[in-house]
Amino acid sequence: MEGLRRLRIALIIVILFVTYCSSSSSSSAPQEFQIINAERRIDLSSHIVNVFLTLKVENTGTVTASEVLLAFPPTQVDNVALVKASSVVGKKKKKTYVPLPVKPSTQPNGPNGAQLVSIFLKDPLNPGETVTLEVLLILTHTLEPFPAEISQSDSQLVYYRDSALILSPYLVKEQTTYIKTPSSKVESYTVVEPTNRVNTELKYGKYNDQAPYSYSPIIVHFENNHPFAVVEELLREVEISHWGSVQITEHYKLVHAGARHKGVFSRVEYQSRPSISGISSFKHLLLRLPPRVHSVYYRDGIGNISTSHLRVSAKKSELEIEPRYPLFGGWKATFVIGYGLPLQDFLFESSEGVRYLNFSFGCPLADTLVEKLTIKVVLPEGSKNASAVVPFPVEQHLETSYSYLDVVGRPVVVLEKKNVVPEHNIRFQVYYNFNPIFMLAEPLMLVSVFLLFFVACLAYLHVDLSIRKS
Amino acid sequence: MAELEIGKGSKLRYAFGNVLSLFILLLIGVLAFSIRLFSVIKYESVIHEFDPYFNYRVTQFLTKNGIYDFWNWFDDRTWYPLGRVIGGTVYPGLTLTAGTLWWILNSLNIPLSVETVCVFTAPIFSAFAAWATYLLTKEVKGTGAGLTAAVLLAMVPSYISRSVAGSYDNEAVAIFALIFTFYLYLKTLNTGSLFYATLNALSYFYMVCSWGGYTFIINLIPMHALLCIVTGRYSSRLYIAYAPLIVLGTLLASLVPVVGFNAVMTSEHFASFLVFIIIHVVALVYYIKGILTPKMFKVAVTLVVSVGMIVCFAMVAVLVALVASSPTKGWSGRSLSLLDPTYASKYIPIIASVSEHQPPTWPSYFMDINVLAFLVPAGIIACFLPLSDASSFVVLYIVTSVYFSGVMVRLMLVLAPAACILSGIALSEAFDVFTRSIKCQLSDLLSDPLPAAGDMASENSAVQNDIVKVDKHSTAQKSDEGLKERTSKKNRKKEKEHVEKVSIKARKEKRLLVLPLETSVIAILLLVMLGAFYVVHCVWAAAEAYSAPSIVLTSHSHDGLHVFDDFREAYAWLSHNTEVDDKVASWWDYGYQTTAMANRTVIVDNNTWNNTHIATVGTAMSSPEKAAWEIFDSLDVKYVLVVFGGLVGYPSDDINKFLWMVRIGGGVFPHIKEPDYLRDGQYRIDSQATPTMLNCLMYKLSYYRFVETDGKGFDRVRRTEIGKKHFKLTHFEEVFTTHHWMVRIYKLKSPKNRVRGKTKKSKSKASSAAKLKKVDRGKKNPWH
Structure with missing residues (x-):
């Protein structure tokens, strides 16, 4: 079963890669970026997954550009609850974060259904310039309990599926992924060399010079007793x-x-x-x-x-x-x-x-x-x-x-x-x-209703409706 | 001279008295409503106990689906697999009342939930009942007695116990309907107006819709009519009061689906038809007597008597034939147990097992009607001075209701209004006598009599004012012709009554003894103290004794208030975490609550209409695990719910009710024998208990893994260590136990796969055959 799934994923990657090769030559994007350095920290300690991306983006094209794209695999895109991006201005101690608008991209989807999201930079990036972006992704429904049914004394184990490589429409020169698990109890994890686990942290990378839309699926199986x-x-x-x-x-x-x-x-x-x-x-x-x-x-x-x-x-x-x-x-x-x-x-x-x-x-x-x-x-x-x-x-x-x-x-x-x-x-x-x-309006309405009621009562008491007087 | 003066002032004072009594009545209504809110303030706005949950569920259905669906409602969530035709087996009065209230409120865009309306229906109708009591007593003994009786009824503990906010039961509206029907009967009797007679039939119809206790009305009124005839009090007014009620009332009653043809076919109603015939015969006799000369009349009498005898015999024969052929053999079980108090305990354990069907104890009289018990005899005496049609009715009412309350605790509720009316009369008459004698004494002492006397009287009780006034008014009646001119038709009618009453009263007044001043003052003080004691007791009863909703329990301990909300915990769990169509088996007490709160199908519920079905559940509970599993499985039961109080000391749990399960089960399936569960006639669950007891399902489900809580398995209700501590369940598994262990829910395990058995076939063949035989012998499963 597991082998079959791996095989399927591998097949998808191959197709993905092939389609990319065929498409990248044909579509000449007017804006071109490359990511010099990417760092991804995935926090799995609760059932809502937080992903912090730090991207250092360089404009390698010939025109000024302001729209940076992020790519999501189609399985993940429905689970993205929130994308927040900000650009880092200033160095080291005087860092300030400028929030940036994020919108679903108007460009056609990437190969194999990869969905794109655009981040609009505040100041357009001239050719050769770089900018550092901080992106926060919040993913829901991404932890799958396995075994799916447990008894009262068992603790809960879950799967987390992702890619060791950051899915990106750009060339990524250098990238590292850190995955933080809630406890050191990790049953298994996919190894994509170099992979390293220290206590509650799992490190994938560093990987160099990954082509756009590279994908390398991983599964982490770990204990998570956080209330879901x-x-x-x-x-x-x-x-x-x-x-x-x-x-x-x-x-x-x-x-x-x-x-x-x-x-x-x-x-x-x-x-x-x-x-x-x-x-x-x-x-x-x-x-x-x-x-x-x-x-x-x-x-x-x-x-x-x-x-x-x-x-x-x-x-x-x-x-x-x-x-x-x-x-x-x-x-x-x-x-x-x-x-x-x-x-x-x-x-x-x-x-x-x-x-x-x-x-x-x-x-x-x-x-x-x-x-x-x-x-x-x-x-x-x-x-x-x-x-x-x-x-x-x-x-x-x-x-x-x-x-x-x-x-x-x-x-x-x-x-x-x-x-x-x-x-x-x-x-x-x-x-x-x-x-x-x-x-x-309503108090007046009540007052008038009661007034009418009393008037009606008064009238009733004073009117003699009997036909015969005696 | 003095008379003329009074005549002028009295008109004003009469109007003032009317306003005052209206105001007092309003306050009485507020009192009746608010004294019943203790349960909401101390606990919460929630439906109480068992039956109200059913009524609440029916009301929800009514408001959601409308009246036509309600009449045709076949409820498949109860009495599985039989179901129950709700529309045809329920008294719809309460439900329709609350549904109408809700509908009116919602059409005014006041968004109250159905639950809120249901919770407050009972207090609202208590206020109505107090006003109806005022009207009824006014018909008997005048305004003063009426107001006193209304005050007493507004807070009589017996009625409070059934009508606190949240106690959404038939009795809540039925008592109002009962009193109001009696009032209209007396009103018709006093006025002879056909208008009131028609209203009376409608009010009777409402009573029939509301409560099975309507049979009390349809027997009491004929009894009174008969009494009047026998004592020579026959009048056309009696005829008007009685005949239309029977004709219209019976027609209307048979429109209620739950009554239907019972209105003419069961013995409960025959008394009314018999008296109906008698009253016609008597009417005929009076008529003939009027038109014939005495001599001719004698001849006619002999003729009529002989013919009448024949007719009577024919009628009796028809009646007997009807009784014999009627499907219920004439009387229902509850009615029979009223006539013969030992009937239920002998033949119908289901009726006997309900605590409210037991005869009351003496303290419960004191608890429920308190000082009224002492005032009632005085009231009866007051009713005989002088005896009128109305007062004879009240006397008859109290006598019969005392008897009925002695048979069943539940019918204490019928006694309460009678006791209030008579006590109201007694108190009011006593105040009347005492204040009058004070007034006379004072007028002797002081030369300036009237204003001082008036002050004294009003100081003592506002109620008093009225009576005195009425009296004065009447003494002055003849002289003030001018007053009549502007009174309308209604007022004139009233005055006619006054004239009648007054002439009696005036005669009485002359005969009244004047008591010494000191005696009167002390007596008034004592009466006020008695009243104060009554009020204190009623408030205490309302606040402490009768306000607990019984689905949420509280206990005070040194570290504060503890809340035991286990029932709702279990029901909420069932409703959210089981399949919608799962069947839950429990003892019938919890049936209504399970369907209403957990919305799950139950096997039996509090509407104990099918004894066999209940006996089946009782048998399962008292059988060993395997046999019980088979019974439950044949009923398609998925979960079994038991109530267990052993951990926290909740005494009304299933282990304490268990002997009734054995009895009821044994009544239908004779292999369940009560002595098997008793050791030397004693019911015990400790190490001395019988093996049958220790192996029955109820014991096992209650005490499963109980020993692990404290290591010894000490049961706090039975105050003993349990007999069998470590055991395993093979056919059931625990799926939920509430926080304080009060409700435990077990799931029936699905039968084991046969595949494994096949491999061992050769080895276990012999033993399994033996087992099978054993099972066959032991299996008296009702479904085989």
Whole structure:
């Protein structure tokens, strides 16, 4: 089985190489770069994989160029949650990082389906100049548990697949890859000479003068007992009330996405030997909430869950929750967390009566991947021209919801994004117009209803409807 | 002169009294609602116990799928593989009520969840019940007694126990319906209005929709009608109150699917038809008596009696034939156990096994109705001074409900309103007497009588004001013709009643003894203290005794509050980590909760309609592992759930219920014998226990690996070390145990592959044959 897979991968590489040779001659790119030095550090300590790339890029072409391309193998491209790039300015101690825009490339895909992403440099690079780029890639769903099912006393082993060589559309003169595993327990790893393992670090390289789109698959099989907490679906409802509070309700569908639990769950073993039994399971989760949070609740479909602690300080609030039962591989849990926040911390007024909500995107659960995140910002009844500004691409549309005696309904801005990682916890803004007179609509409605009721009562008491007087 | 003065002032005071009593009633409603919120404040807004979970689930279905799907709902998630026709076997009143409430709220865009509406349905209807009590008692003894009774009912512990927030059960709305039906009956009886008679039938219909206890109404009202006839109190008002109720009520009742033809076919309803005939005969007699001369009448009587006898015999014959041919043989088990308290324990262990079907103990009377128990006799006496149609009804009500409450704890709930009404009458009359005598004494003492007396009276109780006022009003009645002019039709009717009542009262007043001043003051003080004691007790009962939701338990220890949320832990685990179609077997107590909270199919549940099915589960639990596995496997069960309190000391666990499983199982499958599980007639699980006990499935599933927790296997409920400590399970595997071990879930292992057996065939042939034989002999599996 394993041999077969290797063979297939080798075949792919051959095809890849051949197609490259045929295509590189035909397509004459106007911009030409080469990478003088590349260093890649892959952090495998949690279930979200962080890849730090440091590229020293040189313009070898004849024209000034500003678009540097990164390539991803087609199997990885769906798992890329985030690409962040910045250029390094200054030397050694006075280094500053200038964030750069990253966009999916408009150029045709590379050979064999390799997907390209462009980084746009701030200052175009003249021929012969070099620039140092720092790229952060966040990959999800790249660790595959093997064995896929483990019993309570086993620890969890996972595969990590990648290439020993950095996939790049450019010539790479010098490259090294470091892979950091969470513990020194590494079952096996592919050797692509020179390969070296010291304690928790695996070093591939240095490799010199690798042609564009070179690929050399590797598999690392290692122990990772980090809780694989994945929120399959998260719905966050942010409801703005101009009477002074923002109410947030978050519906979680949590799953342990690690190796599936198999067979017996013995409470005796779980309680008496916590260090051995079920080490890949988890029962605590931490939520980082904004400061001055109030009326926090934590419940699920069948009532309150009593195992939670809230710590409030001036700078941040932390809510530590336990699901009803410890989560083993494949086990699921759903719950709802709700809290209120003071309005003045999040709602601001910009020019001409336009208000905007400044709120954090992403999931407050620490160290958790969200597969599908939906944020619904419910604006007060009577608001107009709602629009959202989010620093990264999301799907958005408008809805209307009705609650508490609404007549025309409240506009709802819906934002949806897949594969959300903690790095997405950045502020986003929702702009809208609102006339404060609408705040009085519902109280006035109630007052008039009661008035009518009393008038009706009065009328009834004073009108004699009997036909015959006696 | 004085009379005229009063006449002028009384109009204003009458209006003031109305506003005051309206305000008091509003406060009573608030009291009734808020005293039931302890459970929400101390615990959480959650549905309680067992049956409410079923009702909640039905309500969810109703709000989601609408009324037509609800009527046609065949529930395949319970009583597997039989299923249950929910629409035809459930009293829909509560569900429809809560569903309507939810629908109204949602159409006003108030986004309350179904659960919230269900939780607060009971407190809301308690407030309604208090108001209905006011109306009922007002019909009997006037406004003062009405208000007192309403206050008492708002916080009577017996009713609180069934209607705290979250206790979403039929009784919550049924008690309101019961009282309101009785009120409308008395109202019709007092006014003779066909309008109220129709309302009465509708209210009876609502009661039939809500609770099986409607049979109490349909027997009590005929009894009262009969009583009136026998004591010569027959009037056209009685006829109007009774006949339309029976006709319309029975028609409407048979519209409820769960009742259907039972409304004319079961013996519970026959009393009403019998009295229906009698009342017509009596009506005819009165009519004929009216149009004939006495001499002719005598002739007619002989004629009618002879013809009537024949008709009666024919009727009786028809009735007997109907009873004999009716499918339920006339009486249902629960009704029979009401007539013969020992019936259930003799023949139906399922009914007897429920703690709320046991006869109550004396302390439970004190706990549930407290000082009312002492006030009731005084109330009965007050009802006889003078005896009216309405007060005789109340007396009959208390007498019958005392009997029924003595049979079943659960029916204490029916006693509570009666006790409140009579105590309200007693208290109000007592205050009346005492304050009146104080007033008389004071008017003797002081030369300026009226204002001072008024002050004193109002100081003692606001309620009192009203009664005195009504009385005064009535004494002044004849003189103030002017008042009548502006009163509408309704008011006039009221006044007519007053005239009737008042004439009686006025006579009574003259006869009243005037008690000495000191005695009256002390007596009032004592009565107030008694009331205070009652209030304190009720608040305590509401806060401490009856608010626990029973699905989440708490215990106070030196290091703070401990919460045992194991049930929901297990149900949540089941709902998220098993397949949707998996079947879960447990004792029937947990059936409703499993379907509602875990959304899994169960074998048996709290609607104990199929004794054999329950006995099958009981048999499996009390069989050895292998036999139990076969029974469960034949039922397609995937998981077995047991409740075990031995680790934390939770006494109502499955081991303590186990003897009932044996009894119920043994009742159907005779190879399960209770003595096999008892050592010298004693039920024990320690080393002295019988081998049958130590090898049965329930023991094994409860105590599997229990010894590893403390090394000895000490059971904190039974306060003993368990008998068999180290054993292995061969046909079951533990898949989940909750944090405090209160719920343990096991999975049936799939049978072993035969392939391995083949290689050893020659060796094990002999032994396996022997085994097979043994199994055949031992196998009394109900499915073979």
